[in-house]
Amino acid sequence: MPVQTIADVDLSKKNVLVRVDFNVPLEGGKVADNSRIRAAVPTIDYLVKRAAKVILLSHLGRPKAQKNLKYSLRPTAQELSQLLGRPVIFLEDCLGDDVQGTIAEMEPGSVMMLENLRFYAEEEQNDREFAKKLAAYGNAFVNDAFGTAHRAHASTAGVPSLLPIKVAGFLMQKELEFLGNRTANPERPFTVILGGAKVSDKIGVIDALLDKCNNMLIGGAMAYTFHLAQGKKIGNSLAEKDRVADAKAALQKADKKGVKILLPVDSLATDTLNFETRTVGAIKTVSEDIPDGWQGVDIGPKTIQIFSDTIENSKTIFWNGPMGIFEVSACAQGTFAAAKAVARSKGISIVGGGDSITAINKSGFSDKIDFMSTGGGASLEFLEGKEMPGVAALSGGPHK
Numbered sequence: 001m002p003v004q005t006i007a008d009v010d011l012s013k014k015n016v017l018v019r020v021d022f023n024v025p026l027e028g029g030k031v032a033d034n035s036r037i038r039a040a041v042p043t044i045d046y047l048v049k050r051a052a053k054v055i056l057l058s059h060l061g062r063p064k065a066q067k068n069l070k071y072s073l074r075p076t077a078q079e080l081s082q083l084l085g086r087p088v089i090f091l092e093d094c095l096g097d098d099v100q101g102t103i104a105e106m107e108p109g110s111v112m113m114l115e116n117l118r119f120y121a122e123e124e125q126n127d128r129e130f131a132k133k134l135a136a137y138g139n140a141f142v143n144d145a146f147g148t149a150h151r152a153h154a155s156t157a158g159v160p161s162l163l164p165i166k167v168a169g170f171l172m173q174k175e176l177e178f179l180g181n182r183t184a185n186p187e188r189p190f191t192v193i194l195g196g197a198k199v200s201d202k203i204g205v206i207d208a209l210l211d212k213c214n215n216m217l218i219g220g221a222m223a224y225t226f227h228l229a230q231g232k233k234i235g236n237s238l239a240e241k242d243r244v245a246d247a248k249a250a251l252q253k254a255d256k257k258g259v260k261i262l263l264p265v266d267s268l269a270t271d272t273l274n275f276e277t278r279t280v281g282a283i284k285t286v287s288e289d290i291p292d293g294w295q296g297v298d299i300g301p302k303t304i305q306i307f308s309d310t311i312e313n314s315k316t317i318f319w320n321g322p323m324g325i326f327e328v329s330a331c332a333q334g335t336f337a338a339a340k341a342v343a344r345s346k347g348i349s350i351v352g353g354g355d356s357i358t359a360i361n362k363s364g365f366s367d368k369i370d371f372m373s374t375g376g377g378a379s380l381e382f383l384e385g386k387e388m389p390g391v392a393a394l395s396g397g398p399h400k
């Protein structure tokens, strides 16, 4: 059954529980990156305009079922208030009489945020009684938290199963549209760019996207596991020896399907890397075979050229994962070049994963990207074709 969205139902004057993903980085008690909060504003604004009482649910970090104020959502409520230009009531607990009392007294069109759901173990256990207590606050449910939709928790699966109206918010709708339809029926050529540390994290998505894309560009440390599969030398580069068979299988599948897998033809390599101080020793460009004592830390200039040309000539692009150790500025060129090429391309560009989004933001091209997924792990699981409990829970009637 297709998922209904917020625009398909009448939520005016209702008490609407909205699951948002305000799991944002904090620094000195302030929100360090408000992108996830900004991304939820259209849904909240829409409900405010319809005089709904908006009750926001979220988690932040891993408080391990303790009321640890290091993980309080209070700073996110303050940030949201600034973004909305209106007060946001913050409640210090997600359960208790205070919540019911405040909802009863709230003006229609006002916004309330409950404290971190993960202060209770019951949230991640998808505890029925806990879900019932939360569901009792509202008569409709909106899920705008794509980033947690791959988990069956009380606020993602339990609460919607108890309410008659449960729909996707605008952000969730966009995630499903871009990661779903646009990659399932892409305009071609469809190029996938994958990077980051581990093949093991991404083998599922590699396999699934080989069924859909025309080109797959692989950078980051992942590429060295593929190089091992091709019998190349990788020096001291990071690789997963136990995943070489997976890399070989992916190369064979690509061959069969006529998908081009492009691996680095050169790398930037260093003899010493100190990640703590973000410094490197000697650095040089090396060919596909990396000499002993040297570690590949970024894609090289020829690869940058080949990858950029392929990206710029694509009609659909999906990018996840950095091309090198981009946290160290000497190793960040490949990742920024990818960001630039994705931004320059006239095709539909979809970027997923924290690191790639950070790189896009730092490169100053974020306004040129069609869609930046807030999902992280959830985006990859969705692209793999796995069922998402938080999405599945938006279909079907209530189970009392």
Ligand code: AMP
Pocket (backbone or CB within 6 Å): 195, 196, 197, 198, 201, 219, 220, 221, 222, 238, 296, 297, 298, 320, 321, 322, 323, 324, 325, 326, 327, 353, 355
């Ligand atoms: P992931 O979480 O799998 O997307 O991996 C992101 C991490 O991969 C970043 O912290 C990068 O520093 C790291 N990474 C990318 N390229 C390399 C490389 N060549 N060697 C070691 N780590 C890398």
